[in-house]
Amino acid sequence: MLYGLATSWGSILFFAFIGLVLFGLRDPLTLDPATITGYVMIFLYMIVPVEGVLSSLPTLASARVALQRVQQLREDLPPEQPQRPLPAEPFRSLALEAIRYQYRGEDGESFTLGPLDIRFSPGELVFIVGGNGSGKTTLANLLVGLYPPDSGAIVLNGRALAGDRQEGYRQLFSAVFNDFFLFDDVAFVHERTAEQVNHLLRLLKLQHKVRFAGGRFSTTALSQGQRKRLALLQAWLEERPLYLFDEWAADQDPEFKAVFYLELLPMLKAEGKTIVAITHDDRYFHLADRIIKLESGRIVQGSPL
Incomplete structure (x- = not known):
C-alpha cells in the first residue's frame, strides 16, 4: 500500500513539474511555444x-537484503576443507542389475525406467536406440552416476557401488551430452601427443579455428556444430576407459557423421575403450557390438548381457 501511494505521489509530482514548465517558465525564460512544447514532449x-x-527499487532493496543474508550465512558456516577425490579404480566389468528409476514430469505424469539388467565390457561398442521419450538419456544419466537409482545396483568390478566409491566411479567416464557445456580448459590431459591432437583437429576440420596448448583451447567462440566437435575432442583428451555420447551426431553434417562412426569410434575401440552411444543413425548400426533398444523405459530388442 505504501509503495502504491509513493508511486501515485511520484506521478502527481512529475505531471506537476510538466505543468510548471508549460505555464510557469514560459514568460520568465522568454521561450517560444515550440520550444516549450518540445520540452513537454520529452518529459x-x-x-x-x-x-x-x-518500480524496480523495491526489488533491488529485497535483493540487497537477500545478498546480506547469504553473506552472513557464508560467514557463519565453517570453512570447507578441500578433499582430494578418490582415484578411479581400473575398469574390468560394469553391470546395471535390476536398475529402476522413476520421475514425475511437470504435467504430473510419471515415467519409469526399468528394471534393467545390462552389462558392459572393456573394448565394447554399444548403441542405445529408441524413440523420443523411451528413456535413453535417463539411462545415460544413471550409467554415469548423475542419477541415483531408486532400486537395483550399479556393480563395478563385481562390487556394488557404495558412497565412498561414487566419485571414483564417475571419473571412469567421459561424456558428451546433448545439452553439453564446453570449457576452454581440459581438467585432465593424459598422454596424448601434439601430433595426435593436431590429427584430430584436422579430422574435425577445426585446425584453422582452434589451437590446443597448455591444457587449454585457444577459443570456444564457434558455431554449435563446431563446439560439439570440440567437446568430442575434449572428451578424447581426458582418455577415460568409458565414453558416453548422447546423440552426438544428431546435428552434424553427413561428412562429420561419417568421421564419427567410421573413424573416431573405431579409434577409441582400438584403444580398448568402452563406448556407449545413443543414436538414431540406423545406417551405422552394423558397427556396434550390441544394440539395446528401449521403449517406454524397457528393453524390447537387443542383448543386454
Whole structure:
C-alpha cells in the first residue's frame, strides 16, 4: 500500500513539474511555444522509463537484503576443507542389475525406467536406440552416476557401488551430452601427443579455428556444430576407459557423421575403450557390438548381457 501511494505521489509530482514548465517558465525564460512544447514532449516520453526505474527499487532493496543474508550465512558456516577425490579404480566389468528409476514430469505424469539388467565390457561398442521419450538419456544419466537409482545396483568390478566409491566411479567416464557445456580448459590431459591432437583437429576440420596448448583451447567462440566437435575432442583428451555420447551426431553434417562412426569410434575401440552411444543413425548400426533398444523405459530388442 505504501509503495502504491509513493508511486501515485511520484506521478502527481512529475505531471506537476510538466505543468510548471508549460505555464510557469514560459514568460520568465522568454521561450517560444515550440520550444516549450518540445520540452513537454520529452518529459512525457520519460514517464515510462522513470516509472520503470521507480518500480524496480523495491526489488533491488529485497535483493540487497537477500545478498546480506547469504553473506552472513557464508560467514557463519565453517570453512570447507578441500578433499582430494578418490582415484578411479581400473575398469574390468560394469553391470546395471535390476536398475529402476522413476520421475514425475511437470504435467504430473510419471515415467519409469526399468528394471534393467545390462552389462558392459572393456573394448565394447554399444548403441542405445529408441524413440523420443523411451528413456535413453535417463539411462545415460544413471550409467554415469548423475542419477541415483531408486532400486537395483550399479556393480563395478563385481562390487556394488557404495558412497565412498561414487566419485571414483564417475571419473571412469567421459561424456558428451546433448545439452553439453564446453570449457576452454581440459581438467585432465593424459598422454596424448601434439601430433595426435593436431590429427584430430584436422579430422574435425577445426585446425584453422582452434589451437590446443597448455591444457587449454585457444577459443570456444564457434558455431554449435563446431563446439560439439570440440567437446568430442575434449572428451578424447581426458582418455577415460568409458565414453558416453548422447546423440552426438544428431546435428552434424553427413561428412562429420561419417568421421564419427567410421573413424573416431573405431579409434577409441582400438584403444580398448568402452563406448556407449545413443543414436538414431540406423545406417551405422552394423558397427556396434550390441544394440539395446528401449521403449517406454524397457528393453524390447537387443542383448543386454
